[in-house]
Amino acid sequence: MQSLLITPKDGAELELLSALLARLNIATTIIEEDDKEDIGLGILLQEANRNEQVSRESIFKALGRS
Secondary structure, three states: OOOOOOOOOOHHHHHHHHHHHHHOOOOOOOOOHHHHHHHHHHHHHHHOOOOOOOOHHHHHHHOOOO
């Protein structure tokens, strides 16, 4: 099943939404900002092209090293 991610603007809105969803018997999970970043990084890694080989020289060049 799909999920819905809602970012409230402040603590009061978070409490209001949490109370509403609890009253509607909708399961919720609170995730921290770090967790959202980890999820985004995981999505990028899944979408990465793993078939293309990159040379060591091009990596060091991109990093600004010789």
